[in-house]
Amino acid sequence: MSPIPPTALNQDAAVAIPATVTSPRFRFLRSPALRKPATIGGLALLLIFVLMALLASHLEPYNPTVKSGPIYAPPSGAHLLGTDDSGADMLSLVIAGSRVSLIVGFAAALVAMIIGGAVGLLSGFFGGKTDMVLMRITDYVLVIPDIPLMIIVAALFGRRLLNIIIIIGAIYWTSTARLVRAQVKSVRERTYVKRVRAVGAGNTRLIGRHILPQVAPLLIANTVLTVAVAIFAETYITFLGLGDPSLISWGKLIENSFKGDAVLNHAWWAIVAPGVCVTLVVLACTMVGQAMEDALNPRLRVGHLSVRRFRLRSLNTGLSSE
Amino acid sequence: MSGALLQVEDLNVWFELEGRPELHAVQGIDFDLSQGERLGLVGESGCGKTTAILAVMGLLPPTASVAGRVRLDGDDIFEDGEDSIRPHRWRDIAMVFQGAMNAFNPVRRIVDQIVEPMELHEIAEGKAARRQAGDLLELVGISAQQATRYPHEFSGGMRQRAAIAMALACNPRVLLADEPTTALDVMIQAQVLELLGRLTEELGLALVLVTHDLPVVAQTCDRAAVMYAGKIVESGTTDDLYHSPRHPYTRLLFSATPDLYGEGDVISIPGTPPRLDREVTGCSFAPRCDVAFGPCSSVTPESLSVAPGHQARCHLNDPTMRRAS
Amino acid sequence: MSARSPLLEVENLTTHYPIPRGIVGAISGRPKQVAHAVDGVSFSLARGEMLALVGESGCGKTTTAQTVMRLVDPVAGTIRFCGDDITHLRHRDLRPLRRRMQLIYQDPYDALDPRFRVRQAVEEPLLVHHLGSRTERTERVERALERAGLAPADLFLDRYPHELSGGQRQRVAIATALVLEPELLVADEPVSMLDVSVRAEILTLLDELRRSGLGILMITHDLSTAARFADRIAVMYLGRIVEQGAAQDVVRDPRHPYTRALITVVPKRDPRDRTTPQILKGEAPNPVKVPSGCRFHPRCPEVASGRARDRGLEERCRGDDPLLREISRDHLAACHLA
Numbered sequence: 001m002s003p004i005p006p007t008a009l010n011q012d013a014a015v016a017i018p019a020t021v022t023s024p025r026f027r028f029l030r031s032p033a034l035r036k037p038a039t040i041g042g043l044a045l046l047l048i049f050v051l052m053a054l055l056a057s058h059l060e061p062y063n064p065t066v067k068s069g070p071i072y073a074p075p076s077g078a079h080l081l082g083t084d085d086s087g088a089d090m091l092s093l094v095i096a097g098s099r100v101s102l103i104v105g106f107a108a109a110l111v112a113m114i115i116g117g118a119v120g121l122l123s124g125f126f127g128g129k130t131d132m133v134l135m136r137i138t139d140y141v142l143v144i145p146d147i148p149l150m151i152i153v154a155a156l157f158g159r160r161l162l163n164i165i166i167i168i169g170a171i172y173w174t175s176t177a178r179l180v181r182a183q184v185k186s187v188r189e190r191t192y193v194k195r196v197r198a199v200g201a202g203n204t205r206l207i208g209r210h211i212l213p214q215v216a217p218l219l220i221a222n223t224v225l226t227v228a229v230a231i232f233a234e235t236y237i238t239f240l241g242l243g244d245p246s247l248i249s250w251g252k253l254i255e256n257s258f259k260g261d262a263v264l265n266h267a268w269w270a271i272v273a274p275g276v277c278v279t280l281v282v283l284a285c286t287m288v289g290q291a292m293e294d295a296l297n298p299r300l301r302v303g304h305l306s307v308r309r310f311r312l313r314s315l316n317t318g319l320s321s322e
Numbered sequence: 323m324s325g326a327l328l329q330v331e332d333l334n335v336w337f338e339l340e341g342r343p344e345l346h347a348v349q350g351i352d353f354d355l356s357q358g359e360r361l362g363l364v365g366e367s368g369c370g371k372t373t374a375i376l377a378v379m380g381l382l383p384p385t386a387s388v389a390g391r392v393r394l395d396g397d398d399i400f401e402d403g404e405d406s407i408r409p410h411r412w413r414d415i416a417m418v419f420q421g422a423m424n425a426f427n428p429v430r431r432i433v434d435q436i437v438e439p440m441e442l443h444e445i446a447e448g449k450a451a452r453r454q455a456g457d458l459l460e461l462v463g464i465s466a467q468q469a470t471r472y473p474h475e476f477s478g479g480m481r482q483r484a485a486i487a488m489a490l491a492c493n494p495r496v497l498l499a500d501e502p503t504t505a506l507d508v509m510i511q512a513q514v515l516e517l518l519g520r521l522t523e524e525l526g527l528a529l530v531l532v533t534h535d536l537p538v539v540a541q542t543c544d545r546a547a548v549m550y551a552g553k554i555v556e557s558g559t560t561d562d563l564y565h566s567p568r569h570p571y572t573r574l575l576f577s578a579t580p581d582l583y584g585e586g587d588v589i590s591i592p593g594t595p596p597r598l599d600r601e602v603t604g605c606s607f608a609p610r611c612d613v614a615f616g617p618c619s620s621v622t623p624e625s626l627s628v629a630p631g632h633q634a635r636c637h638l639n640d641p642t643m644r645r646a647s
Numbered sequence: 648m649s650a651r652s653p654l655l656e657v658e659n660l661t662t663h664y665p666i667p668r669g670i671v672g673a674i675s676g677r678p679k680q681v682a683h684a685v686d687g688v689s690f691s692l693a694r695g696e697m698l699a700l701v702g703e704s705g706c707g708k709t710t711t712a713q714t715v716m717r718l719v720d721p722v723a724g725t726i727r728f729c730g731d732d733i734t735h736l737r738h739r740d741l742r743p744l745r746r747r748m749q750l751i752y753q754d755p756y757d758a759l760d761p762r763f764r765v766r767q768a769v770e771e772p773l774l775v776h777h778l779g780s781r782t783e784r785t786e787r788v789e790r791a792l793e794r795a796g797l798a799p800a801d802l803f804l805d806r807y808p809h810e811l812s813g814g815q816r817q818r819v820a821i822a823t824a825l826v827l828e829p830e831l832l833v834a835d836e837p838v839s840m841l842d843v844s845v846r847a848e849i850l851t852l853l854d855e856l857r858r859s860g861l862g863i864l865m866i867t868h869d870l871s872t873a874a875r876f877a878d879r880i881a882v883m884y885l886g887r888i889v890e891q892g893a894a895q896d897v898v899r900d901p902r903h904p905y906t907r908a909l910i911t912v913v914p915k916r917d918p919r920d921r922t923t924p925q926i927l928k929g930e931a932p933n934p935v936k937v938p939s940g941c942r943f944h945p946r947c948p949e950v951a952s953g954r955a956r957d958r959g960l961e962e963r964c965r966g967d968d969p970l971l972r973e974i975s976r977d978h979l980a981a982c983h984l985a
Contacts, residue, residue, distance in 0.1 A: 024761045024807055191757035195823070198718060199772045200745035210760055310382040312403045313336070313389040366842040477930050507703035507868060512912040512926045534843060537871075537914035541921070560918040578844050580875040581916045582898055588875055590847035594812050 025213075031295035042287030049281050053098040060092035064248060068092075072267040082269035084253070085260030093253055094273050100249035101278070104165055105231035111169025112176055112230070113223040119173070120180025121215070125188060125207060134177075142174045146233070147240070154242040161244045168233045176222050183215045221292030228285035235278050250274040326354040327528050328378075328415070328496050333390035335370070335377050345599045347373045349552035350390070352625075355496065355528045360519070362539030362560065363532045364575075365549035368595055371532045372420065374549075375498045379417050380407035394496075412443055416494040420501045422485035426473035432484050433459065433469040439491040455491070462487045462517060479510035483517065490521070497521070500532045515542050536579050540564060545631075548572050551595050551606040554625070558632035568634035570611045605637070617643050652730035654831055654862040655692040655715065660685055660724035662707075662714045666935060682934040684710040686886035687724070689971070694830070697853070697863040699873035699894070702883035705931055708866045711883070712833045715864070716750055717741050728831070746776055749824035753836040755817035759808040765792070766804040769822045776827065791826035795819070796852050814845035821852065832856065835866045850876045870913050874898045882906050885942045886934055888971055892978035902980035904949050940965045941983065949984055960984055 052059060061080075062068040067087035068079075075082045081090035123134040153167050187193060193210050237243055238251025239258075257270035335348040348370045355361050365371045377388050380403070392400045392407075394414055399407050419425065427435060436455035441447045446454050459469045462483040473481060482502060489497055499518065503511035519542060521527045531543055539546045540560050547557035548571065556569040567573040571591075580588045593610040596602050605611070608618040617637050625635045637643040662685040668677055685707040692698050700708040713719040715726055717733060726734045733744060752758045759768050769788045773779055779787060789800040795818040797803045808816055817837065824832060834853060838846040854876060857863050867873055873880050874894050881891040882905065890903040901907045908925040915922075927946045932938060944950050944964045955961040963969075963983045971981040 024809060191752050191754050192760045195750070195752055195758055195820070196760075196771060196775075198716065198745070198750050199775055199823070199827070200742050201771075201775045205775065213762055309384055309404050310377075310380060311384065311387040312400065313334070313387040366844060479930060508870070508909065508912055509703060509927055510930065511914075512924050515914075516924075516926060535914070536843070537916050540916055540918040541914040564916060564918055575843065576916055578847055579916055580847075580869075580871040582871050582874050582910065582913055584875070584916070588847045588850070590851070591844035 029295075034291055034295050036291065038287050039291035042284040042291070045280055045284035046288060049098055049102065049277070049284070052095055053102045056095050056099050060089075060095050062089040062092045064088050064092040064096045072262070072265045072270070074267075075269055081273045082267065084256060084270050085262065085265075085267075090269055090273050093248060094250070094277055097248045097250045097253055097274060098277065100161070100244075100247045101231055101234060101251070102281070104161070104168070104234040104249070105227045105281070107165045108168035108172070108230035108234070109223050109226040111166060112173040112226050113219060115169065116173035116176025117180050117219050119177040121184055121207065121212070123177070124181040124184025125203070125211065127185075131181075135181075138174050138177050141171065144171070146171050147237075150237055150240075150242055159242055159244050161247060164234060164237060164243065168230050168237075172226055172229055172233065176219070176226060179222055180215055180219055183218055184211055187211050187214045217296050218293065221289055221296055224285055224289035224292060228282040228289065231278060231285070232282055250278050326356050327395065328355040329391075329393040329396075330354075330374075330378060331391040331393070333374060333377060333392070334388065335373050335382065336387045338385045338387070339599065343599045347552055347598055348377060351547075351549070351552075351554045353547055353554065353557065355530060357495065357528055358522050358526045359545070360522055360529045360531060360543040362543035362546035363530055363549060364534065364536055364539050364546055366534055366575075366595070368551075368598075369549040370552040370598075371549050372500055375417065375500060375530060375532055378498065379411060379415060380404055381417075412439055412489075412494065413445075413492045414494055415496040415498065416489040416492065417498040418482075418485050418489045418500065418502050421505070422488075422502075423478055423481035423505070426481060426484070428473055431470050431472055432464070432476065435473075436469075436484070436488050436491055439488060443492045445492050455487075458487045458490055459484065461490075461521075463513075477510075479506055479513060482506060482510075482514055486514075486517065486521075490525075490527075495526075496528045496530070498530045498532070501534070502531070503538065504533065504535070511538070518542065536575060537581075548575065551602070552598055553606065553635060554633075555607065555636070556632075556634040558629070558634075562629070562632045566632075568628045568632065568639055569607075569636045570613055570638075571607050572634075574612070605635075613638065615644075652727070653691040653693045654696075654729060655864070656725075656727040657691070657711075657715060658689045658725045658727075660688045660711065660714055660721055660726065662710050662719055662721045664710075680935050683886050683937050684934055685714060685721070686934075686937070688883075688886070688888055689724075690881055690888065690891060692831070692862045692864055694862050695857055695860055696879065697857045697865060697877045698879045698881060699865045699867055699877035700881050700883060701867055701870055701873045703868060703931060705885070705934060706883040707886040707934070708883050709835060712750070712835055712864060712866050716748055716833055717744070718750075742776075746772075746827045747829050748831040748833065749827060749829040751817075751821055751824055751832060751834040751837050754840055755813050755820055756808075756840065758820040759816060759823075761808055763808075764804070765806050765808075765811075765819050768808075768819060769826050772823055772827050778827075787826055788822075791822040792819070794825050794856075795822040796848070797822065812845075813841045814848055817841060817849050818852070821849075825856075829861070831862045831864070833864045833866070836868070837865065838872070839867070839869070846872070870898070870909060882909070885931060885937060887942060887981065888979075889943065889982070890980045891971065896975075896978050900978075902974050902978065902985040903943075903982045904947050904984070905943050906980075908948060940967055941969050941981075955984060958984065 065088065068089050069083040069087050071083065071085055071087050073079055073083040079089050079091065081094060083090055084093060119134050119138065123131045149171065150167055153163055157163050188211065193206060196210060197206060234249065235251035238249055239255045241255060243249065243251055253274040254271060262270040330351065330353050333348055333351050337345040337347055339345055351374055353361065363371045376382050378392050382388065390400065391398050394410060399410050433452060433455050436458060437451045440451045440454065456466050456469055460466065464480060464483055476484065503514050506514060515538065518529060522529050531539060533539060543560055545558065546560050546563055547554045548563065548569065550571050556563060556567065556572045563572055564576060567576065574589065574591050577589045578591060591610055596606050604619040604621055605623050608614045611618065623635045623637050625633050626639050627633050628639050664682040664684055666680040666682060668679065688711055690698065700711060702708045710719065714721050721734065725732055728744065728748065766788060769791055770784055773784045773787060792800040792803060797815065797818050811819065837853065838849050841849065850872065853863055865877060877894050879892065880894045880897045881888045882897065882903065883889065884905050890897055890901065890906045897906060898910065901910055908927050911922055911925040925948055929946060938945050941964045947964065949955045950961060950964055955964050960983045969981045969983050971979050974980050974985050
């Protein structure tokens with residue numbers, strides 16, 4: 001076969017390629033939303049707590065299950081965050097508690113992601129009756145009051161960790177479902193999806209190769225936000241006494257401190273320490289999740305609505321002036 | 323040129339890009355417009371025509387920097403940037419945006435949306451404004467009864483007319499229309515173009531019609547300027563541009579446009595326009611030009627007058643260049 | 648299936664869209680309304696021929712194309728592909744057919760999954776139909792790209808759509824259609840979203856494909872493009888074909904008043920060519936309320952000017968729906984006055 005002479009068409013192809021080719025899958029990583037100090041701070045914070053949970057047993061200065069100091073001792077050199085009502089070191093308790101809190105948070109968010117993602121996907125893709133039925137179910141779940149439900153579950157099935165994870169996941173999937181449904185509906189209308197369907201592709205291929213990959217990043221961003229919600233949910237479930245009595249979590253610590261009259265004893269450290277941890281993790285997840293959503297969902301941007309003030313420039317010097 | 327209503331001189335627009343060199347979107351364009359005149363600004367996507375008229379209106383974002391002069395009745399309205407353009411915006415120069423027909427507020431009646439600019443610019447208010455708005459809508463072919471409807475009850479063509487009425491709300495003398503008929507069927511397009519023609523004749527309105535559609539300009543405008551890669555490469559009467567084009571791009575663009583009864587092949591122009599974020603040596607059209615010669619790739623051509631009122635930016639019109647090569 | 652039968656034969660095709668009434672409408676007993684998108688369309692397409700379906704928005708040209716491809720089900724009429732009646736085939740049985748007729752879409756900027764490289768996009772149809780081994784597929788992909796004018800193919804295989812120009816993207820989209828070696832190509836406004844300087848490339852490509860034996864049904868609103876590139880033109884109005892014939896015949900000797908008006912209104916390149924445009928009043932009525940008699944009579948210049956009355960035909964125009972009939976050799980029009 002004789003060599004094909006260079007034409008404008010293929011020359012452009014050679015020229016048009018920039019030095020670094022960015023796959024469209026990862027283009028969102030360059031978004032300015034991910035560079036904000038808030039986002040980086042949130043990510044760092046999250047990382048710290050995850051490491052804390054993973055290396056808990058190595059980081060605890062004392063054994064959190066035994067008495068290692070006086071009851072309700074204030075923070076000191078020996079006990080950086082003081083002690084609780086049984087003399088156990090607060091810092092060790094907080095570190096140990098991070099394990100359960102984070103596990104529940106991530107696991108429940110995962111459950112919510114799977115349920116919400118599936119509901120949203122089926123609803124958005126099939127439309128019609130499926131959509132109607134699934135959205136009605138979503139509405140009903142949304143309406144169920146969470147605490148009474150948890151009380152009932154605790155009463156019927158016992159206060160086990162697994163139950164808490166499932167119950168949180170089963171309540172908080174609705175916003176994910178709505179988000180995924182909207183995304184799937186819009187991707188379904190894209191020309192390339194219609195084209196591949198017209199070629200003869202079945203639903204599995206359309207969903208698996210074209211729709212899900214497009215929706216996945218937003219789903220993950222939303223899941224990060226759900227982690228925040230789940231951790232907070234675990235905290236107050238346990239605080240209300242519905243948590244697993246044998247496990248240490250931040251919610252348990254707060255519950256204990258109320259049961260042990262920390263307020264009366266002016267032992268602020270017993271409440272503040274776990275409370276601040278919960279706050280920081282929830283804050284971190286929110287910042288990271290929000291930043292991811294901003295980077296992925298261009299419709300959330302409103303910068304174009306700002307006042308337009310263009311800048312004048314002098315022709316000769318090319319310098320800008322206001 | 324004195325006596326012209328609108329004079330644009332050496333208009334330049336740069337866009338700041340994040341982490342990349344700035345984009346020189348409009349590279350020194352000049353044009354004049356007199357009362358009642360229809361000027362076409364033609365070019366393909368990315369040539370800078372929309373950016374240019376947005377610059378004239380002062381509607382560019384903060385990432386844009388603008389240089390040059392825009393004179394209205396001899397006064398430079400660009401002198402103090404936003405502050406000097408603002409009093410003229412909509413009152414003297416108005417614009418029909420691309421896709422304006424889809425930019426109506428869906429929950430307000432059409433007539434109320436025409437009244438809005440009138441009240442904002444203190445032209446009229448209340449009952450008087452409504453009456454004036456009604457008259458304006460009648461002028462563009464929308465009856466009083468239809469005026470009280472909502473945008474979704476209007477067809478595309480009628481919404482485009484309403485968009486034109488909105489632009490005329492404050493009685494401007496210059497109307498900039500960006501692709502006013504691109505999304506419309508050919509019959510509706512004819513109706514809207516006829517309307518624009520009537521407005522320039524009856525109201526003495528000066529019109530700049532920005533479009534990529536050469537035949538529309540050929541049929542509607544008296545004069546036209548062809549833009550390529552941020553510059554005006556040729557300007558003159560539409561008759562001159564079709565019958566004696568003096569820039570290869572103009573000639574090729576006409577040849578690339580199919581005509582109902584034309585003979586000869588419909589051609590395409592190979593290649594793509596140059597990137598505007600880097601400096602180009604020589605003529606920006608040279609890589610795609612079918613008659614490029616010696617100096618084209620090294621010397622940037624200036625705009626030369628080839629006949630009265632007819633200018634082109636091409637070395638082929640420069641006898642000194644041809645002799646030297 | 649005979650080798651002589653035309654590639655595509657459509658007879659009296661009718662496709663309706665129901666207009667949803669909503670709960671209030673259903674309770675108040677509002678009559679069910681239907682949009683007569685395609686209302687009795689007949690035409691045929693031979694191999695190596697390009698037929699352009701021309702009309703304004705709402706005329707039914709896109710719905711006709713979708714119905715022919717069985718992406719939408721007709722309520723009446725027949726579609727014959729290579730002699731076989733495919734009108735009532737179940738969707739399962741349509742699968743092998745999908746290889747032989749392909750659709751090219753209007754928007755080249757959205758026709759390719761932005762996450763797929765060119766190679767994957769063009770290979771996908773082969774995977775869907777389980778065709779060929781890995782090496783065979785690569786070969787077919789390269790051949791399809793080259794047939795679509797993207798040569799040498801390996802320059803383009805690993806590109807992402809956002810790295811290609813509009814014209815190149817449309818070529819890739821065409822390659823995804825060609826890779827299955829179809830016999831019929833339906834092109835829905837293939838160049839309307841491309842720059843003028845690039846349109847001829849794609850249209851020339853379609854012309855080459857036509858010459859290599861494909862039948863091409865082109866949907867377009869641009870009469871000029873149809874006149875210069877298609878063999879035959881069918882002009883549609885409100886769900887019907889009102890005129891049909893060789894491209895140059897329809898454009899130089901239009902027999903239907905709608906075609907005539909359309910031609911005067913298409914802007915010409917030459918500024919000196921200032922034929923007075925015959926601008927029709929108002930807009931095409933919506934397909935839910937189709938006028939009685941000739942669908943075009945409320946806007947017809949012949950009726951409005953009285954010429955129909957002078958010829959004693961006005962009553963027929965108002966009451967009788969004209970059939971598409973032969974006026975001269977291979978030139979049909981649906982008009983009482985033709």
